[in-house]
Structure formats: structure tokens, C-alpha cells
Amino acid sequence: xxxxxxxxxxxxxxxxxxxxxxxxxxxxxxxxxxxxxxxxxxxxxxxxxxxxxxxxxxxxxxxxxxxxxxxxxxxxxxxxxxxxxxxxxxxxxxxxxxxxxxxxxxxxxxxxxxxxxxxxxxxxxxxxxxxxxxxxxxxxxxxxxxxxxxxxxxxxxxxxxxxxxxxxxxxxxxxxxxxxxxxxxxxxxxxxxxxxxxxxxxxxxxxxxxxxxxxxxxxxxxxxxxxxxxxxxxxxxxxxxxxxxxxxxxxxxxxxxxxxxxxxxxxxxxxxxxxxxxxxxxxxxxxxxxxxxxxxxxxxxx
Amino acid sequence: xxxxxxxxxxxxxxxxxxxxxxxxxxxxxxxxxxxxxxxxxxxxxxxxxxxxxxxxxxxxxxxxxxxxxxxxxxxxxxxxxxxxxxxxxxxxxxxxxxxxxxxxxxxxxxxxxxxxxxxxxxxxxxxxxxxxxxxxxxxxxxxxxxxxxxxxxxxxxxxxxxxxxxxxxxxxxxxxxxxxxxxxxxxxxxxxxxxxxxxxxxxxxxxxxxxxxxxxxxxxxxxxxxxxxxxxxxxxxxxxxxxxxxxxxxxxxxx
Numbered sequence: 001x002x003x004x005x006x007x008x009x010x011x012x013x014x015x016x017x018x019x020x021x022x023x024x025x026x027x028x029x030x031x032x033x034x035x036x037x038x039x040x041x042x043x044x045x046x047x048x049x050x051x052x053x054x055x056x057x058x059x060x061x062x063x064x065x066x067x068x069x070x071x072x073x074x075x076x077x078x079x080x081x082x083x084x085x086x087x088x089x090x091x092x093x094x095x096x097x098x099x100x101x102x103x104x105x106x107x108x109x110x111x112x113x114x115x116x117x118x119x120x121x122x123x124x125x126x127x128x129x130x131x132x133x134x135x136x137x138x139x140x141x142x143x144x145x146x147x148x149x150x151x152x153x154x155x156x157x158x159x160x161x162x163x164x165x166x167x168x169x170x171x172x173x174x175x176x177x178x179x180x181x182x183x184x185x186x187x188x189x190x191x192x193x194x195x196x197x198x199x200x201x202x203x204x205x206x207x208x209x210x211x212x213x214x215x216x217x218x219x220x221x222x223x224x225x226x227x228x229x230x231x232x233x234x235x236x237x238x239x240x241x242x243x244x245x246x247x248x249x250x251x252x253x254x255x256x257x258x259x260x261x262x263x264x265x266x267x268x269x270x271x272x273x274x275x276x277x278x279x280x281x282x283x284x285x286x287x288x289x290x291x292x293x294x295x296x297x298x299x300x301x302x
Numbered sequence: 303x304x305x306x307x308x309x310x311x312x313x314x315x316x317x318x319x320x321x322x323x324x325x326x327x328x329x330x331x332x333x334x335x336x337x338x339x340x341x342x343x344x345x346x347x348x349x350x351x352x353x354x355x356x357x358x359x360x361x362x363x364x365x366x367x368x369x370x371x372x373x374x375x376x377x378x379x380x381x382x383x384x385x386x387x388x389x390x391x392x393x394x395x396x397x398x399x400x401x402x403x404x405x406x407x408x409x410x411x412x413x414x415x416x417x418x419x420x421x422x423x424x425x426x427x428x429x430x431x432x433x434x435x436x437x438x439x440x441x442x443x444x445x446x447x448x449x450x451x452x453x454x455x456x457x458x459x460x461x462x463x464x465x466x467x468x469x470x471x472x473x474x475x476x477x478x479x480x481x482x483x484x485x486x487x488x489x490x491x492x493x494x495x496x497x498x499x500x501x502x503x504x505x506x507x508x509x510x511x512x513x514x515x516x517x518x519x520x521x522x523x524x525x526x527x528x529x530x531x532x533x534x535x536x537x538x539x540x541x542x543x544x545x546x547x548x549x550x551x552x553x554x555x556x557x
Contacts, residue, residue: 145418152417152424153403153410153431160404163393170353170387172379172408172471181414 014132015200020240021135022196027220027236028142028229029189034218035227036155037182038162039089040097044190044217046104049209051077051191052198053117056126059199066129070195077191078184080107085183089176092165104214111206122205123198130200138196142189146229149185158182162227223264225271234272304367306331306506307352307383307475312361314347321347323530324361329475329523334497334507336517338541339527340550345510346388348527349477352508353385354378365475380408384473386464388480388510394453398444398463401452402435405470409434438469441503442496458489462496469500476500478509482516494520518542526550 007013030044055073058064088099111117118124149155157178160168169175198204216239224235246256264272307329314322322344329335337345350356352363354375362371370378384405393401410431416424439445442462447455452463461481468476481497482490490513497520501507511517517524518538526534526541528550534541541547 148420149414149417153407153412153427154414154417156400156404157407159396159400160393160407163395164391166355167387167391167393168404169375170355170379170385170391171405171467172376173404174374174376185414 008132016241016244018130018132018135018200019197020237021132021139022130022193022200023217023220023240024139024233024236025135025142025196026190026193027217027232028146029186029193030217030221031146031186031227031229031232032149032158032182032189033186035221035232036150036162037158037179039179039183040094041100041183041186042097042211042214042218043100043102043104043107044187045209045211045213046100046107047077047081047187047190048194048197048213048217049107049111049204049206050080051194052204052209053111053123053194054191055195056123056198056204057116059127059129060123060125066127066199067134070192070199073195073198074188074191077194078188081187081190082180082184085180086176089179089183101211101214104209104211108206108209111209117204117206120206122203124203126198126202126204128199128202130196135196138192142192143229143233150229154178154181219261223261223271225273228271228273230278231271231273238272304364305329306333306366307508308364309348309352310362310364312348312351312358312363314351314356315359320530322351322358322527325527325530325532327525327532327535329506329508331506332501332504333522334501334509334520335523335525336521337508337510337525337527338512338514338517342529343527344530345527346479347530349385349479349510352378353383353477376408379471379473382472382474383477384468384471384475385477386461386468386479386481388483390457390460390464392452392460392463392467394451396452397448398439398450398452398455399432399435399448401463402438402466402470403431405438405467406431406434408471434472435466435470438466441469441499442466443492458485458493461485462493465496465500469505473505475506475508478507478511480510480512482511482513490516 026044026048030041033039033041051073054076055069058069058072059066084100084103088096091099112120157168157173160171160173161175161178165175220236220239221232222235223239224233225231242260243254243257249256305328309325309327311324311326312322313320313324325348337348339345347356351358354373354377357372362369364370365381365383370381393404410427412424412427436445439448442465444459444462444466447459452460455463465478465481482493485493494516497507521538524536524538524541525532526547533546533550534544
């Protein structure tokens, strides 16, 4: 028991796990946009940075409570997502991807050139308010939110858009509005993740939220299995921890990481958990156990 | 009394092509009305204009006396016009039940907040959606397959599932785009009974179909199109003996 507490108290382990949780919250937002609604977003890191800078600036200048700042950061990102969503979600596929990519770049360049964000020098001295407990709590809350959305009229409408947008429209779903809503919620989660990130790392630099970070987030969602919450959890955990475990190979670290990704895509193109139906697996298991129990009972009866 | 559906000089042009050229037709309440014509006559295009997927270049669409020309598809559905597609457009990776539940979308109201908070009214609505979905699946005899994925159903059942999905929206008018396409004789028989049952539920039906014996057996009224123009209308027997219709389908006799 003591060793477990010691394990979590180790600053390095604690930092890595907290970061995993933060990425998970952010990735769940992207899961809703790309995995559930089927809309490509290559600019998720841009929204993460909006949340991060908003929350950090509030903490530094207004000294409002940390959780409130993170929440407002989320709202700011969600607002930006809505603004971008209305014109660009009329586009589909590649075009939408390019638009989101461009938007994230614009955000990055704006943050480099603003005075209040510290420009290219970055923003330092953010209080370290994020801790593992808060992140764990919010991550669990996010997962519950995702499950509840999925099993609702709202979530089914989003899935319908992913499956066949034209048919969804003919079923009475205002597809543009629902896509914008999904985008707003997804970017809200990115903003929350960003705010938590800012208060963990204590230093923000626009370069941290570039294209590569956006694609990294997309990898989290795709690797585990697009459209699956357990898949997103697995993908985020594996891909955040893999570079840490690979530290011993030094400069070959990213090489091996990339090789792993390529291998993965060849052998499980739908993601690690793609196409795995947990509900069905669970029901089958229960069924089997019940059958086994009935059998032993019968034998006992004789 | 106004007709349930009335098209008034409806026209749509795709570039230089006049796909539908000043077509007027009526569908009265309680009818099974068929729209027939050779390939490319503009039948599906008319369906797309009624259901709001295409906007007519000119002309008007009236539903229950209300001008619905240019309404968005989701709005048209909520007014009571549901449809199926010629090339099946199910939500392939979702279960049969989920497909039908989504069909019920336009009759519900709970949104994101309801989904997260699960208010008693949200739960009641979910229960109602489930019941209605079961009813719709019962009509097309697919209830025992409700947990299958839509893409795993055989072709004929996929067509029936499309009908169930449309029925879940509680339509007043049901548009069926080639419901019997690709079905064998038994399947067509079953389908015919199902369509008659649906009419008995008080739903007016308009269908596009190529199978003439199917159309002639089931419809009260037939409209015939050729090259985007309406060439005949009337009861099945009237239409069958109309020289213009025979010419459109079989060609003209050379003297």
C-alpha cells in the first residue's frame, strides 16, 4: 500500500499521469467531433491554446479562482469553436480539415504577436494549481459526459450525421446546427484541457500548440479506435506514456514511436479497439457466467 | 377541400438539363399514389424536391395547403413528410433499433442538457422513442432483428428497415423511392401487404416504382412522367391504356 502511495507521490510519475489525464480530456473533445460526428478537425491544439491562455491570463491578472478560470477558458475555446463552426462546417472532409488547420495556425500567430500573451517569449509564472486529483475527477466526469451524450437523442443525431449526412437531414436532423453544437462542445473540452495544462506546466508558448500537437491529439483518438471512448482512453494513455517509456533509447525515441504508429495502422487500421463492442462482450460474459451457474446448480441439485 | 400534396408547375434545371419541366400533380389523403416513367424521367428528382433536398427552379409545393417550397429537408420531415431512398441510405454501422430511433428524431425535443442531466422528462421521452421504434419495427416485421447492425441485414430487409425508419417520424405522407427494387416475388408480396397495412394506419403513400405489376396492383392513382414532363395521370387501368404512355414505354409504331 505504502509503495503505491509512494509511486503516485513521485513527482515525475505524478506529472506524467496528470498530463495523461489532461490530454485525455482534450482528446475526448476531439472524439466527439471526429469519432462521433465524423467531422475532421486538424486544429484541436489551437482551441487548447485558447483555453490555456484565457485561463492563465485570468489567473495572472485577475486572480480569480483557478477552477473558474479553467471553466472560462473552456467557454472561450467553445465560443471560438462555434464562431469557426458556422461558416466552416458547411464544408466536408478535406476542406473542413484544411480550414481547422488554418484556424489553429492563425491562433498560434496571433498569440505570438500579442503583447499580453508574452509573444514568442511565452507566458511564465502561472501558478501551479492543477493536481492529479482534480484532473482525475474532471477526466472521469468527461468520460461520463461522453457516455451520456452517446446514449441520448442528441448523441444519436450526431452519429447519424457521421453515418450518412443526407439521410440524417431527411430524418429531421438540422445537420449544420448539430455539427456546430458538436464542435462547440468538443472545443470546450479542448479549452478545459488547455487551462489545466497551463496550470500544470506553468509556462505557455505558442509553439507548444502547433500543427504537430493537433495531429498528436488526432492520433490519440484514432489509434485507440475512432468513435470509441475506451479506445480514446487507451490511445491517449499509450501514446502519452510510450515516449516516456522509450526515454532509454535516447534520440531514437521518436523514431521508434513513429515505427510503432505505422505498424499499428497496418495491423489494426480501425484502431486498437476499433469494432470492439464492449456492451456485447459484457453481455456475452454475463450470459456465460449465468449458464455456468445454472449448470453447477443443476449438478448440485442431483 | 385542399389536397394533401400539390405540386404546381414545378420545374428544376441542372445546368442546361431540364430534369423536371412544369409538372403539376396532386395526392389526395388516403391514396396510394404512384409516380412512374422510364429511367431518367425525373421521378426521384420530384421526390427530392418534395422532401426538401433539392430546391425547385420554379413552381410551388403545397402540403396540406401550406406552401413548403424551398423548406429545408429537416423542416419538411417535422411537418409530416418522411421518405426512403432509392439507393438504400441506412446508418450502416448502427443497430436496427438505433436506425429507427433516429427516425423519431423530429418528434423529440431533448438536447444536450437533457442528455447530460437525464431529467425525468428526458427518460420519459427515451421510453416513448423506444416504444414507437418497436411499433415501427413491428409493422415491417423486423422486431426480432432489432439488435443486429443495419449493414448485416439482407437486402430486402434493409429496404424494409428504411420504411420503419421513415414510419418512426409519424408521417402523414410517406414517400417510397423504389421500395420493391431488387426484391424477389415473395418479398414483393410481403412488401405490398405492408404498404397496404401502412395505408390502413391512415398514412398517405406516394411511391416511385419500376415494377409495373406492383404499381398497377397497389395504387389508386398513377402519374406518368417522361423526359421530365407529365404525360398522363389517372387510375391504373386508365393509364395502362393511354397511347402516350404506351409510346413512352414501348416506342411508336411506324406506319
